[in-house]
Amino acid sequence: MNPLILTIILMTVFLGTMIVMASSHWLMIWIGFEMNLLAIIPILMKKYNPRAMEASTKYFLTQATASMLLMMAIIINLMHSGQWTITKVFNPTASIIMTLALAMKLGLTPFHFWVPEVTQGISLTSGLILLTWQKLAPMSILYQISPSINLNILLTMAVLSILVGGWGGLNQTQLRKIMAYSSIAHMGWMAAILVYNPTLTMLNMLIYIMMTLTMFMLFIHSSSTTTLSLSHTWNKAPLITTLILITLLSMGGLPPLSGFMPKWMIIQELTKNSSIILPTLMAIMALLNLYFYMRLTYSTSLTMFPSTNNMKMKWQFETKQITLLPPLIIASSLLLPLTPMLSILD
Amino acid sequence: MMTYIVFILSVIFVIGFVGFSSKPSPIYGGLVLIVSGGVGCGIIMNFGGSFLGLMVFLIYLGGMLVVFGYTTAMATEQYPEVWVSNATVMGVFLLGLLMEVMLVLYVLKSEEVGVVFKFSSVGDWAIYDIGNSGVFSEEIVGVAALYSYGAWVVVVTGWSLLVGVLVILEVTRGD
Numbered sequence: 001m002n003p004l005i006l007t008i009i010l011m012t013v014f015l016g017t018m019i020v021m022a023s024s025h026w027l028m029i030w031i032g033f034e035m036n037l038l039a040i041i042p043i044l045m046k047k048y049n050p051r052a053m054e055a056s057t058k059y060f061l062t063q064a065t066a067s068m069l070l071m072m073a074i075i076i077n078l079m080h081s082g083q084w085t086i087t088k089v090f091n092p093t094a095s096i097i098m099t100l101a102l103a104m105k106l107g108l109t110p111f112h113f114w115v116p117e118v119t120q121g122i123s124l125t126s127g128l129i130l131l132t133w134q135k136l137a138p139m140s141i142l143y144q145i146s147p148s149i150n151l152n153i154l155l156t157m158a159v160l161s162i163l164v165g166g167w168g169g170l171n172q173t174q175l176r177k178i179m180a181y182s183s184i185a186h187m188g189w190m191a192a193i194l195v196y197n198p199t200l201t202m203l204n205m206l207i208y209i210m211m212t213l214t215m216f217m218l219f220i221h222s223s224s225t226t227t228l229s230l231s232h233t234w235n236k237a238p239l240i241t242t243l244i245l246i247t248l249l250s251m252g253g254l255p256p257l258s259g260f261m262p263k264w265m266i267i268q269e270l271t272k273n274s275s276i277i278l279p280t281l282m283a284i285m286a287l288l289n290l291y292f293y294m295r296l297t298y299s300t301s302l303t304m305f306p307s308t309n310n311m312k313m314k315w316q317f318e319t320k321q322i323t324l325l326p327p328l329i330i331a332s333s334l335l336l337p338l339t340p341m342l343s344i345l346d
Numbered sequence: 347m348m349t350y351i352v353f354i355l356s357v358i359f360v361i362g363f364v365g366f367s368s369k370p371s372p373i374y375g376g377l378v379l380i381v382s383g384g385v386g387c388g389i390i391m392n393f394g395g396s397f398l399g400l401m402v403f404l405i406y407l408g409g410m411l412v413v414f415g416y417t418t419a420m421a422t423e424q425y426p427e428v429w430v431s432n433a434t435v436m437g438v439f440l441l442g443l444l445m446e447v448m449l450v451l452y453v454l455k456s457e458e459v460g461v462v463f464k465f466s467s468v469g470d471w472a473i474y475d476i477g478n479s480g481v482f483s484e485e486i487v488g489v490a491a492l493y494s495y496g497a498w499v500v501v502v503t504g505w506s507l508l509v510g511v512l513v514i515l516e517v518t519r520g521d
Binding site for chain 1: 499502503505506509510512513516517520
């Protein structure tokens with residue numbers, strides 16, 4: 001793409017999310033969502049094959065439907081309260097429709113069907129932007145309307161998302177689909193704690209973005225999009241396999257890595273609010289996630305995956321530049337001792 | 347009839363939308379959009395917004411739909427699909443019409459209608475008073491406020507339009 005056009009489009013993606021996060025007028029928030037959606041379409045369509053075009057079309061259709069639902073909820077809210085500020089949603093119907101619209105944007109179950117297909121059809125860098133940056137805007141709106149969200153709907157969607165994210169990723173060998181199902185499950189964890197303690201949603205979002213950034217950077221460095229291709233990285237850069245091991249175990253939520261911190265805090269907050277069965281179920285279903293992360297680490301860093309002899313030397317055209325990998329590795333694995341610092345967030 | 351003119355116009359508006367969302371060829375969709383646009387202009391003007399109704403006619407129908415009509419005329423096929431040519435299109439159109447007729451009968455018969463939100467049947471559609479201050483017309487003041495207090499909105503929408511053009515050019519560029 002022409003560098004000037006690429007700069008303008010990336011700036012508009014950034015500006016759209018910033019407008020959503022900084023506005024207090026519902027119409028500006030809707031404008032921010034639409035600007036974000038419009039500008040990310042050419043980023044998803046960077047390569048002009050039919051797969052990418054189909055993925056961009058699916059993304060556009062689902063997100064435009066979600067924006068229309070959001071607009072209807074905004075207008076119902078306007079009709080019942082007479083004002084456009086975002087502090088409180090005054091009508092339960094408007095609140096439910098808004099929650100469903102934002103769940104469609106995030107990829108929560110039952111609106112998760114677009115996430116694996118869109119992530120698989122686009123390049124790794126576009127998938128990175130899709131799974132990290134695009135989650136910020138809807139989550140910030142959910143954070144701001146969190147006092148008026150219907151608890152039953154949100155918790156149902158959260159638990160089903162964790163289940164679908166774990167179960168759906170079990171039979172996958174394509175790395176982008178694995179990351180998509182991982183994203184669905186993490187969004188479920190974030191939505192579960194939203195009504196009880198929205199600060200933990202933000203903490204989970206922060207740690208999830210760092211871990212997903214790390215994983216995608218490692219995949220981009222080894223130019224691998226399948227498990228088989230990833231299992232050959234011991235040839236080219238053996239240190240990458242160790243980093244994949246650490247980051248994947250952190251994503252699975254194992255202590256003493258930093259991925260344990262959000263899960264621990266979420267389970268603690270849920271039990272403080274007298275729900276015991278729910279966090280037990282969530283923790284058990286997170287084991288499904290851990291299973292396919294473990295399978296990935298097993299094939300990548302713990303064993304020499306079976307392949308034909310002439311495939312043992314990995315062919316790579318040029319060294320890809322990885323951005324910010326050392327700080328990301330540190331952030332996605334060693335942040336657990338900083339947990340007492342959460343007390344400053346109250 | 348003039349008391350319920352907004353209701354009648356809204357029904358024609360919805361029938362128009364059913365007409366193009368049952369997906370005939372885009373030419374016929376544009377035709378129905380012209381009718382819906384005109385009727386929508388009538389609805390706005392009944393609420394006292396004469397300037398905005400004029401904007402709908404001039405900019406929407408006279409600018410955007412004309413360009414749309416020309417581009418669809420360039421890209422159309424030899425036998426475009428009408429509502430009666432394909433069983434699916436006719437079926438969806440008739441289904442939409444049926445649902446609209448049933449909704450209208452429900453609104454006319456019952457005292458209060460509570461579908462997503464409650465309104466008291468046809469009475470809520472009649473306009474008795476525009477609610478004007480009597481000194482100035484709010485809708486033109488609103489347009490003026492857009493360019494003074496709402497300058498940021500103009501900047502954002504202008505930027506969105508520019509990026510929209512760039513995005514469309516980038517997407518349709520191909521290889």
